[in-house]
Amino acid sequence: MLLSFSRFLTLLLLSSSTTSYILHCTFRMSGWWDGPMFYECEDTVTIIKSKDERKITELNGTHLRGRTNDDVLSFYAYRMNIACFPKGLDTYFKNIQYLGIVNAKLKEIHQEDLKPFFKLKVLYLDSNDLEVLEENLFEFNTNLEVININSNKIKFVDVSVFRNLFKLNYLWFDYNNCYSNKVSNDFRGVRKMINEINENCFVNNILSDFRKFQEKELTSLKAEIEILRVENAKLRDENTELKINEAKCLNLRENLGKCEKEKENCENENGVCVKDLKNFADLTISRIKCEN
Template identity: 35%
Template sequence: MSNLKYFRILIILTTLIHQNLANSSTINCDFKKFGSAYQCVVKNVEIFKTKNTLTDAIGSHDGLKTNDDVSWIIISHGIINKFPAGIDKIFKNLEGIRITNMDLKSVNQEDLKAIKKLKFLNLSSNKITRIDANLFQFNPQLEHISLSNNEISHIDPQAFSGLKSLNQLFLRGNKCKNKLLLRSAEDKEQVRKLIRDIEAGNCE
């Protein structure tokens, strides 16, 4: 290989590395117990203004606990461009995610696909506009979903299909023209009825 070709390849690789680093970030956690849950409460939420991919978490763990013991992550009161990638690689046993008051505009199946143990998802008080079909296809253990106080004007009829464990679903404070859907369901019977109404009548 000529020196010129080698130099060009080196420049390309260096550029790609810098681009990845520019989009990657380390979160600073306040690790704490809350009941039976062990949480990471993100302290440096300002990083989400410019960073999209989480690569590591720092902070003082409680006793002998590690990132593998973290079952909840809480991100609140800041600005986030999109659902942060890499959460599942840092915290491999997540059961709960709370991203609130962060101006989050969307969430899709790929964002949640790798978080297999997810039971609790709170994305309230953001700017999400739509809930697509099979969004939660890879999260069958979900028990609680809160999407209240967003800007949702479209909910696919199959958005919540297959969630047999779901016993709480909150949709108040959104922009569906069908106001019947904008309610809270706080037990399995209410959830089943709300899901039937979603399947029968479009949000729009």
């Protein structure tokens, strides 16, 4: 979409600002959702230079003849860089029924963000960086018929998220971390898919899987500890035996000393010293084995 020179100049001036979150709207009749045409604000350019980057402080744009902000039923933002849902959108557009923030690097969405849009029928949040759908996210959006959360990074979904959405016929949840599927124009299929999302993405289920992993790891550690205990007992027994052998060797050395003093008795093959010397040799060999 081409910008006029005057609009381009406005953007250059705003880029040096430090206090404004300016919303630039192109008002038109549009139908990005498969349905009737509706009067829309397409947010084509957003300049964020504010302490509160979520707050809209100004709206620019020229309405079609005879139209006002109250006629705007759709807000569509595409290819921007807004990590958080912009506050104050409802201040300008109170009758939003079709809301799309697509490929905008959105990282979080909260109940308070969507609460003002109780007329909301269609919500597109695809191709963003969402990871969590928090508790009762759509509590105040019971008229929702279509939700598209494709191509995000969703890991956790609270079981209450889709609880009150009895008009929901379209749910697109493709290409997310914990689950990937979509259902179109099928209420029963949507309810079944929601159950599958809860089974795969519900926080308690994730925690349960983590506990199972912990228990498995604990069992493995207990087995390793038991093996170490047995090996330690074996080493303790071998160490005790080694000490006994050392005591015997010490006693034999004393006997050897006595034999050396009584050389004549030692030369006698039937003497006690020759026998003790043999035992001393055997025990010395045992000791070497123990030490090695």
